[in-house]
């Protein structure tokens with residue numbers, strides 16, 4: 001049977017790359033964008049078989065959009081739900097310099113919004129389905145030996161923790177929960193809007209992320225791993 005994935009934030013960057021990967025692997029893909037976003041590239045992903053690609057609308061920071069978003073998904077049950085939305089946050093990345101608004105914005109966008117939405121989406125997951133989060137190696141406490149990047153790190157370590165909570169509470173349904181580091185990737189975020197070089201291009205990253213999702217989906221595990229299938233220390 002055709003496998004299905006919902007990718008939250010799929011109209012550019014890693015989300016768009018993932019949509020293309022899974023579509024090309026024969027999956028049915030529902031990708032989301034924020035209202036008013038340019039979804040032409042995402043729509044083009046489904047050009048060869050439009051029945052396998054749909055677009056839905058959600059801003060993860062807006063609680064008022066959750067109910068209409070869930071309704072727009074109808075009775076679909078996904079094998080995988082991938083929460084990809086995220087921001088880099090204030091360029092200074094410093095707790096000392098951050099305003100309350102800057103800290104609230106990154107936590108709301110990278111952590112609280114996606115987690116709240118993920119919990120509301122659990123009913124849209126197939127039995128023994130897989131919930132994946134686009135995490136980062138910056139979310140590891142164990143490998144943070146250099147400090148810095150405080151705002152982004154805080155948001156991703158909290159994401160890892162809250163993902164673990166969802167896993168722990170849903171063991172009986174054999175939920176799989178993956179927190180995935182995609183590498184340092186050449187996207188708008190990864191290049192800080194073209195001002196720095198990233199380590200890898202989009203294609204090898206999303207190919208690797210799709211590979212680890214396919215490898216561990218349905219395994220009933222909670223894993224923190226990267227796009228090359230290396231485990232990261234929490």
Ligand SMILES: NC(=O)c1ccc[n+]([C@@H]2O[C@H](COP(=O)([O-])OP(=O)(O)OC[C@H]3O[C@@H](n4cnc5c(N)ncnc54)[C@H](OP(=O)(O)O)[C@@H]3O)[C@@H](O)[C@H]2O)c1
Pocket residue numbers: 008009010011012013014015033034037058059060061084085086087109134135136137181182183184185186187188189190191198
């Ligand atoms: N690139 C890297 O090196 C790297 C490394 C580790 C982890 N990551 C993670 O990978 C994910 C994707 O990043 P990217 O590199 O692809 O960045 P990107 O090109 O900047 O894309 C970010 C995506 O998140 C969406 N988004 C932002 N705020 C949102 C909101 N409030 N509601 C819904 N969607 C929202 C954006 O939608 P709009 O177009 O509407 O803004 C866009 O689709 C992020 O979670 C990021 O933290 C990236």
